[in-house]
Amino acid sequence: MRAYMRLHARSAVLSRDKKRSFFEIPKRLRSPERRDRWLAAISSENEDRSHWSPVNSRAICSDHFVSGRPSKDALHPDYVPSIFPHRPHSLQKAEHSLKRYQRHEDTSSKRKCKQRLDFEETLSERNTATDLGVALLDEHTAQATDNDISTQTHETREQTLITNLHEEIQNLTQEKEEAIQHLDELKVRYKGVQLSSCVIKDNDAKSRFYTGLTWAVFLQTFNFFASHVSGRTKDSLASIDQFFITLVRLRLDLPFELISDIAACGETTVRDYFWKWIDVMYAKLSFLLKWPEKDAAAQTLPPEFKVLYPRLTGTVDCFEIFIENAGNLLARQQT
Known part of the structure; x- marks a missing residue:
């Protein structure tokens, strides 16, 4: 059980504690409504995360009552225990x-x-x-x-x-x-x-980390695309936040599940926003992709590629993987 609760069985130990008083949890037969309110206020859990239900002769100490003892008046704050260390500002x-x-x-x-x-x-x-x-x-x-x-x-x-x-x-x-x-x-x-555009607002360092763009460039790019996107009043995220998580996904390759948890939005909704903005960027930026002619591509190919891949016109998704140097000289030469 949680350490902040001072619940004890009725025994001789109670009489030895002179600094605190202990009060028994109301019985269900006598006061069912008040007992349920006490248990809801305590809201304790067992070690297996199951809901805790007290057995007979359970008590709560006076530290959980603002006046030091429970009150029988239903309007009094101490009708139900209300002070718990794990709840901020409860006192x-x-x-x-x-x-x-x-x-x-x-x-x-x-x-x-x-x-x-x-x-x-x-x-x-x-x-x-x-x-x-x-x-x-x-x-x-x-x-x-x-x-x-x-x-x-x-x-x-x-x-x-x-x-x-x-x-x-x-x-x-x-x-x-x-x-x-x-x-x-x-x-x-x-x-x-929360994962939103507020995280990078007026902060170029964070903006470059999350999107690869400065905040000014990010804002201008969004304004350019936003004029071609029709927003809906029932969207879970604002349009600028939708564009932001799209760039975060492209920049950091975060899973949709993680983005949905951090952005407090459903995973399916995050996927829909991502592909919507991908379509918009393709429609407005596709003119920037210029494939070279076959002769021009052949002139820039490495000699090894010309021998092994004579019909090669381009390389897509080429990247490097950095690894640690091997201690063995032969293995280091081979890698």
Whole structure:
């Protein structure tokens, strides 16, 4: 099982651990829904990569709860364990959730207090109205005084409620901005590891390595071909990325399977893009291929080729293979 989980069997060892508390995973018979949520949060695996399911008397330590212990309130962040070292920012998210829960509880308690005070005021007004022993002048005076106090208290409560709502809005706005910033950072990281034209943008060294062209030449070449290619709105890759992976395939001879994995695109789709751009380059660059006349080719052939291949007019796909020099002098002479 993963090393970051502190799951232990119930035994005497638990009583010897004074720094942490351990809490048993909910039973399926008592709380099936809560047990499933705990197991989903833990999401542990066995050594054979199969899904781990706990047996009886399994527990989880207090380090995985932001308040140090689970809560029975379904709205509380510690209703399910949420802090795990292998999950980035899990502690910060749990602390944000706890603060938000506490603000919600404060707002609810204030709302209940307001309702209770309103009820007491209403009850007091009814008791005052039913008191027949009070003189008419005193009744009017007391009623006027109660109305002034009630008005001032009501205005104070409304002002407090408005202030709390503004604070809640500011906190939510800040959380939203942090989430958007984190999403933008993840997008930049994803583009950095994905095989696309962004890897070589404004970088001639990488552009030569991947395509054999500088970035300016690559961009001009793409613009020349792009004017003759009709793009589709449902394409998995942009047109410039399609042209880029085509040149990468020609330059580095990478398998289609590897390109599809790095470019986050299906293998069949990568093959279709490759042959589409090959057809476009053939249609627009075929005029550059000039085969020499037979007499001109015969004049440039090596003498050995003229003897062994008298009808040879050209050599296609000629390449060299560099090998290490042999230690034996005879073997080195033969190679």
